[in-house]
Amino acid sequence: MTTDPATAAQALTGLARIRPAGWLATPMPHDPAALLVRARQALAADHPGVNGRISLISARYTAAVFAVHRPESSLALKLHADPAAYAGETLAYALLAGTAPVAHLHAEGDSSLSLLLEYLPEPADWAGHGMPTVLAEHVAAVHTASLRMPAAATKAMAGFTLAALQGARAPDWIADPGAYGEVLAAHLDAYSPDLVPLGHLDLKPQHLRRRPDGEVVLLDVESVRPDVTGLIDLVTLPAVLRQAGCELSPDQVLGLYLDASAARGARWTAGSLKAALRAYAAATGLESLHGLDR
Template sequence: MSTTLAGPLAGAARVRPDGWLATPLTTDLTRAETQARSLIHRHHPAAPGPVRCLTARYRTATFTLGTPPRQLLKRHGDEAAYLGEVLAYQLLDAERVLPKLYSASDTSRTLVVDFLGEPADIDSEIGFEELIAAVAAIHTAPRRWPQHTAETVRMWCLDSAANSPAPAWVREPTAWRHLLQLTAAAHGDDHVPLGHLDLKADHCRRRTDGCLALIDAETLRPDLTGLPDLITLAYLGQVEGRTLPPRWIRQAYRRHTNDLGAQWSDAGLVRALTAFAKATGLTSLHGADQ
């Protein structure tokens, strides 16, 4: 796991030092744009033009394609982040919670997806509950996977995790195993525990069909459970001028996940949140356990 110390998961994450990426991308917008044109020509020939650089960071770069923008090229400097995002598109294809994926290139670590320029307002209860519903759909997606997908990711099922050593970043293995047991009680032993979305207001956009979508899925992991995302939702409900009660957020999350096949009790969800904090060293649950 990794995040900033001041973020919603402070204490539960290991912060990577500066310079950890062996082959960083250029941060010069003009140079990044020139490189993108070459990569598109070789790996995404069907993508529209022209190409315009939106962001050029050492880990990722993004480019609009078309005038007005119709698609987005995303380039990763980190192979794990690229593979994580491709995995997210594969595992969540039927959920309609991400932009449409047009093409991906393992060689260049690039993806071409729909450009979603319209923000989704999450400041009201109605808008924020739409975000909660999208997160719930992601966390329960394994229930709706076709058999070939379920078999492919069998190694990440809860019953396999329960019989394996706790991850190296877990501080309290006993609490971690308790968390897995609680999650299995709610989702089933064969559940793949998807979680760790990069939830931010700016990542909430409108698809062309009007539904809320998340435009950044590179952090999604199939071994963390959905608890980090519920904690982040509680945090988001109290920042940037929002005053959404954490208890309301937890109850809405439980309702939406249970509507999609989970069997969380409120007491079980609180115990799972507490177990996650104890297992990982999380400094605050932001009221999600109250």
């Protein structure tokens, strides 16, 4: 059995592309005081009436997240420095709201590139034996979300269905268009032509959070996009589970995903899913499938 990488990022060696330093013209500031000023400006500009003490949760080059502490219910405020990332996350929430177990989006602010989200400070309890199954089910729910979208969203995403992608030019990031065609053909066998192949969750153990009622949901759908397919998430699952302290074999991980996706309408078999993974690796330059295809 191949040893899983230490992190989910390492699981995608060969596929991941590192952006050059300075690629973003106006990154988030480093100074916490400046970040708090920007958060207050965003609330005033795009979310009038939302008041409370603001605390910084996390900050990176492209985005910052804050808690807005209010007596009635606290909220999370996410500010983007990259307009494309903001647009992508806004679209992802529009597609996933009501169709997958993700944090609730309360409001968006175009002028400040901000999102007001459900505040979920409690991490998921990875000591529970059922968490690997929960994670696989949540990932499969995102991958099949387009099968449960309302009519308006279905119409808006018509250009990204499997039927539309099958006849379109392969994305620029694809290394082997022929192999990419095999990936799409495998998805057509597993799903209906109307599926939008959503994928590319930023999977980390800390991105599974618990609501007060105990329900576990996914945080951060910024990177979800409609042409990468969910296979990218399947490749990272073993590494994410290992990070969380759950030692599962590749066959066990594959089995969890097969069961979870079948419950949501997929017609994968172990053989067809492994063949799709091999084609995906060839299409993208991914160096290893970490035993999932054996």
